[in-house]
Amino acid sequence: xxxxxxxxxxxxxxxxxxxxxxxxxxxxxxxxxxxxxxxxxxxxxxxxxxxxxxxxxxxxxxxxxxxxxxxxxxxxxxxxxxxxxxxxxxxxxxxxxxxxxxxxxxxxxxxxxxxxxxxxxxxxxxxxxxxxxxxxxxxxxxxxxxxxxxxxxxxxxxxxxxxxxxxxxxxxxxxxxxxxxxxxxxxxxxxxxxxxxxxxxxxxxxxxxxxxxxxxxxxxxxxxxxxxxxxxxxxxxxxxxxxxxxxxxxxxxxxxxxxxxxxxxxxxxxxxxxxxxxxxxxxxxxxxxxxxxxxxxxxxxxxxxxxxxxxxxxxxxxxxxxxxxxxxxxxxxxxxxxxxxxxxxxxxxxxxxxxxxxxxxxxxxxxxxxxxxxxxxxxxxxxxxxxxxxxxxxxxxxxxxxxxxxxxxxxxxxxxxxxxxxxxxxxxxxxxxxxxxxx
Numbered sequence: 001x002x003x004x005x006x007x008x009x010x011x012x013x014x015x016x017x018x019x020x021x022x023x024x025x026x027x028x029x030x031x032x033x034x035x036x037x038x039x040x041x042x043x044x045x046x047x048x049x050x051x052x053x054x055x056x057x058x059x060x061x062x063x064x065x066x067x068x069x070x071x072x073x074x075x076x077x078x079x080x081x082x083x084x085x086x087x088x089x090x091x092x093x094x095x096x097x098x099x100x101x102x103x104x105x106x107x108x109x110x111x112x113x114x115x116x117x118x119x120x121x122x123x124x125x126x127x128x129x130x131x132x133x134x135x136x137x138x139x140x141x142x143x144x145x146x147x148x149x150x151x152x153x154x155x156x157x158x159x160x161x162x163x164x165x166x167x168x169x170x171x172x173x174x175x176x177x178x179x180x181x182x183x184x185x186x187x188x189x190x191x192x193x194x195x196x197x198x199x200x201x202x203x204x205x206x207x208x209x210x211x212x213x214x215x216x217x218x219x220x221x222x223x224x225x226x227x228x229x230x231x232x233x234x235x236x237x238x239x240x241x242x243x244x245x246x247x248x249x250x251x252x253x254x255x256x257x258x259x260x261x262x263x264x265x266x267x268x269x270x271x272x273x274x275x276x277x278x279x280x281x282x283x284x285x286x287x288x289x290x291x292x293x294x295x296x297x298x299x300x301x302x303x304x305x306x307x308x309x310x311x312x313x314x315x316x317x318x319x320x321x322x323x324x325x326x327x328x329x330x331x332x333x334x335x336x337x338x339x340x341x342x343x344x345x346x347x348x349x350x351x352x353x354x355x356x357x358x359x360x361x362x363x364x365x366x367x368x369x370x371x372x373x374x375x376x377x378x379x380x381x382x383x384x385x386x387x388x389x390x391x392x393x394x395x396x397x398x399x400x401x402x403x404x405x406x407x408x409x410x411x412x413x414x415x416x417x418x419x420x421x422x423x424x425x426x427x428x429x430x431x432x433x434x435x436x437x438x439x
Contacts, residue, residue, distance in 0.1 A: 230393025
């Protein structure tokens, strides 16, 4: 006889209700409250969903207390140590396992075949204002892709092709958005370059001179993309799943993910790191003075790129990216006072008991900001680079929603706190409303 499933009991107004417990493959436990409102008339309130599991997923596992991050069961440290490319990591995240030689070759060819944009799309870039933010352009153009090549996913092969198209074209769109913002002609992809090198070629080449990325630059950016491929149910990924639940197509859902990532509290963290370093330099502050101001909680002073909402130990991605940042800066022999401040700030914070006791270690955004600046990526393109790396995770999460036969459209509830039923008044009898609204 099988053991009865574990349940929790909740007493409401004198009646005991039972709800089953869901156990994940890593022992995580959740209370299934999907029948709570029907059986009790109550809902739960969890502002910002910090304690709410929105789905069951087999893509990424995080244990913030232990500093663990795994894609499809593979520790991120192992993928980095084996020099797993971003393309291989993307295949793993999107399709569930690491590719063999033939699969890797096929996917590489698909990425190359689909790198170019439809010629009609070129005109869109010139229609945006010169100062238009590249993230707005990226989101718009990903959505526009579905008007040229609507992703119709009905089997494994069509899913792989649709995913390859988006991965290939998002890189081309990103480079074109940058080129149009600086008034330079768009550069076509090359068939002889790998994924990261091709992106840099399209960003930094000009018609009369090709940009050739060094192996150190390509390696650092490859790691950057790999480490950002997925990160569980964050704001942008949850947005993708929300949109996907309406049965929107893959490109539209990922376009919404870009919009969510654009927010400074999400994808803008590495931008904030470089802005902080620039402010320290501009105001001629020593690192010691800045840390003292942060400890004293002076207005406007925050140590950006340290600590993490999920990780209570060292961000495992930061450990990997720190090594890449060190190697890159050494190889490039860069003279950049802002990056010098970054290294000094890192060393000072790691040696200060104030930050150690509060577990405010440098996170992935600290080192990614350093790497992107060293490579020459402009500040307004930082979040675009983040988006390129995150596309595989968005695609994989879209697919989980798409494939779930029991999937319903996402529809959170709320606790209403507004006015009770109001008496309708003719327009001339109504009191002014705007002053009250904005007080």
